[in-house]
Amino acid sequence: MPYQAPLRDFSFLLGDVIDIDRYSNVPGFADASFDLVQQVLEEGARFAEGVIAPINRTGDQEGCKWNPDNTVVTPKGWKEAYHQMVEAGWNALSSDPEYGGQGMPAVVSMAFGQMTAAASAAFSMYPGLTHGVYSALHANGSDEQKAKYLPKLVSGEWGGTMNLTEPQCGTDLGLIRTKAVPQADGSYRITGQKIWISSGEHDFTDNIIHLVLARIEGAPAGVKGISLFVVPKFLVNPDGTLGERNNAKCAGLEHKMGIHGNATAVMVYEDAKGWLVGQENQGLRGMFVMMNEARLGTGLQGLSIGTAAYQAAVEFAKDRLQGRSLTGPKNPDGPADPIIVHPDVRRMLMDSKALIEGGRAFVLWTALHADLQRSPDEAVRTKAEDYMGLLTPVLKAYLTDRGFHVASLAMQVHGGSGYTEHFPASQYLRDARITMIYEGANGIQALDLVGRKLAANGGRAIMSFFGEIDGFVAENGSDEAIKPFVEALAATKAKLQDGTFWLMQNGVQNPDNAGAASTDYLTLFGLTCLAYMWAMMAKAAQAKVAAGDADPFYAEKLTTARYFVERVLPDADAHLAKMKTGSATMMALSAEAF
């Protein structure tokens, strides 16, 4: 049984938990009633399950092939699947209708995105990067650039990429050397090498629009001298047809542990023609539109790969007959019981289920706040913007960490079979591992959280988050039926608050304390977010049960909520204890002592 989209869970989250029909005053939602969204996601599920999932494994086995003429051949069937996708408009779900998009809310596109990333992470990166370029140009491009590029990016006729990394700089973009020389016609000549460019070259589209960070001659050193350029593979004539081949070429592909179906290109720009996007030396700001979107997309991807891996593990655990239940045979007529009867197998599946369902809620709840950034209510808008800043690093790092963990659990459930490439577990594990690294390694997300996001606007975002949780606890604390979940949330939030105050007191006097605490703090933050999601889900499920709804889904949701509190949340104390030990011991050894 291949990947199955979690439609029932989406329906619960969007209908019962988030209740999207409450937001009809927000742009995008007016035309996205819960009923319509259900239909869209059902259709999307058919596409993800029927068209994308079947090409995932062959894509891993075949990989992409680079040719000496700088072209790249994607795995068999991928081009066709891409064309089916763009013909149906799936790539443009949330894009601006002015440029041909469907204008759906982010909650819809991020539900659909989970399905495509679970069906094939490597495949979904092609439209994902294109959408990122769309967003960056939409936010920062000139009217002419928007008119020239956006319709084709939205239609999927052209692809897009983001070019940041160079051999000498990954995280530290201040070291960028790619240079841009101004030309008399207002364009620039771009020269340099960019590496690890996802979807950098392929055979899906006639043109590829590269967004490239480069340094204009004479610009200040460091990140303050970086500008953003749009560099098309083929120049675009005034009438929109394709002109000359630009000197932006793929010089090779990386040989990677996973996501083999995605072409990770070495891009060489030699006097390639490019145009400035936004202001000179403001390139990082412009690229951050794309990077923030990519970070959310990567968190979603980690969760999604974990989801697919979990499903494969469940299937294996139900089918594989080994040993007998400790409490007596459960399959007495068979040679052995299915391994799902064994508590330790159950533990791995329940850990996964609690993390995945909690993470799924976290993604959609965050997507809701992305949508609320366009609310007509200024207070709602401000809070939503604050949340997006605060939660993006948490979502990216926590969900990719946990996604990889779930993929590893899925392999463990498979036993030796999982280590062979005859079963899907290996691909999920290998694919999931990159999500912890790219779009800002998880340690960078943690630094972003403690170093920038917490303190922004005098800590307004985190205080707002704490206030919301306090409100939820106050409102629901007396409800006996959901008390364990509300109390667990209150206790976890108190730990996060404790950690936050510790950071305020100790991080400023010695920034190494903040760095040393950052990953444990972020993980504690992720646990708090999931505790909140589980409390909200328990509340919604309990309301259904109390109303006499006999669908076992709700009672099962409450059981998983209980498991989360019992078996996942206890880690919170350890993270708080670790971070509060500070940086002294961590930083004590000389480099030579390692």
Add this chain to the structure above:
Amino acid sequence: MPYQAPLRDFSFLLGDVIDIDRYSNVPGFADASFDLVQQVLEEGARFAEGVIAPINRTGDQEGCKWNPDNTVVTPKGWKEAYHQMVEAGWNALSSDPEYGGQGMPAVVSMAFGQMTAAASAAFSMYPGLTHGVYSALHANGSDEQKAKYLPKLVSGEWGGTMNLTEPQCGTDLGLIRTKAVPQADGSYRITGQKIWISSGEHDFTDNIIHLVLARIEGAPAGVKGISLFVVPKFLVNPDGTLGERNNAKCAGLEHKMGIHGNATAVMVYEDAKGWLVGQENQGLRGMFVMMNEARLGTGLQGLSIGTAAYQAAVEFAKDRLQGRSLTGPKNPDGPADPIIVHPDVRRMLMDSKALIEGGRAFVLWTALHADLQRSPDEAVRTKAEDYMGLLTPVLKAYLTDRGFHVASLAMQVHGGSGYTEHFPASQYLRDARITMIYEGANGIQALDLVGRKLAANGGRAIMSFFGEIDGFVAENGSDEAIKPFVEALAATKAKLQDGTFWLMQNGVQNPDNAGAASTDYLTLFGLTCLAYMWAMMAKAAQAKVAAGDADPFYAEKLTTARYFVERVLPDADAHLAKMKTGSATMMALSAEAF
């Protein structure tokens, strides 16, 4: 810089911590003074670093090739390295001198084993399996079998394998179908298929001795009807020369995520000639000699791969220049600081260092007890045997879990580079993952621990372990200089004891409670073992410091001990809290709810 053997640490552990010269009354130690052992390990380090490490990566890239004539070609240079190894006698360090071995203690062979497994895990499995066959035949074979096989296995002229798994049975050996039909000449005809046979076929040796579990016609069902057979690839003539090719053939190799250099064979036996080893229907008991050895070897392997991965991460972290230290530039003349200055990179390296050095002590301390099973003192012998039973599952599962974790941290330190196959991090991660699965998946180790080992002989082993720790705490508790380490040990041991009592009270009434608690309990056990190792190491290091020894090694060891207490041990509470929630929620859902 490729793999560097941790000779300084071995010297500290064998000299200052374990002090092997105290054991000269135990067989093997009389001829293995600390000074001699040092020389042996220095020589061994040269071999591992100079001969084995260089072929590890090409072995991963090339893999093994199966030919339709049932032969297997190993990667280039592997055969030559193997011959160098056996010519120098490295494979026979701890084998019985009666059969040509060197009779060295297990502490020596397990120190050497760490070096070879770190240099190349896939390569070291070939002599590792051969040694396992040697041990099983040494313990259970007839005199004739010993005379026929042991000298050639010890010399490395022949290889060996263990054949347990069949397609329908991995963990559950009761389902074995391979059958053995008695022949008039006392031999048996073996027919069946075995899968995942490590080192199953190769071009290193003239002959391969397969130990095969099979069911004699008419034997009882389940594990009580399994017998052990020796099935040589080539039959052996009375004069020791090779005779007829036996019908034991490699029908193909598994395509695996890692350990590509080791041939994981599908073995097909068709009326292959074999001979019973030990008693009829006592095959599992005979095979357990080999399995227990393999479990220790696998724990050692997980640790060793983690060690090599950590070393690669350290090298990368010192070389890679990205960003500036939060407390001001540390490399002001360079374009950026080496990333080892960043606390979160430091966190990953220190986590690894604390786990690896603690694990290294744990392996050697366990190896000491393997040796003490031959002590002339019966009480020492009994305790050592008890410990080996109790600690084998802990060492196997805890060190492989942590080894994989360390390999994943090493990839994270590498960032995007680590995900490409240009750097060694991917191979270490892929190679390490199997150690959690084979030789009994880690969940099986946890069940073995809580279901069999704890209760054996009325809990004698665990009480003995607790008593030893209590003795250490009583003896050293008043030493102010090492108080933090002794107190942390006492506190962690108290948690393990709490968990042990919980299991006694709750596991018997409902075995699912034991199963549900097993992995957290085992992990808590592993943490306790490492806490004890770190307390012993801190004591030895502190004694040197107090005596005025200026070698910075000792102060560094104390720093790492402190880090272990501050940043690793806090997980103990979470494991105890989780296990004590029992199995009710974990087992509540129906299989359909997943």
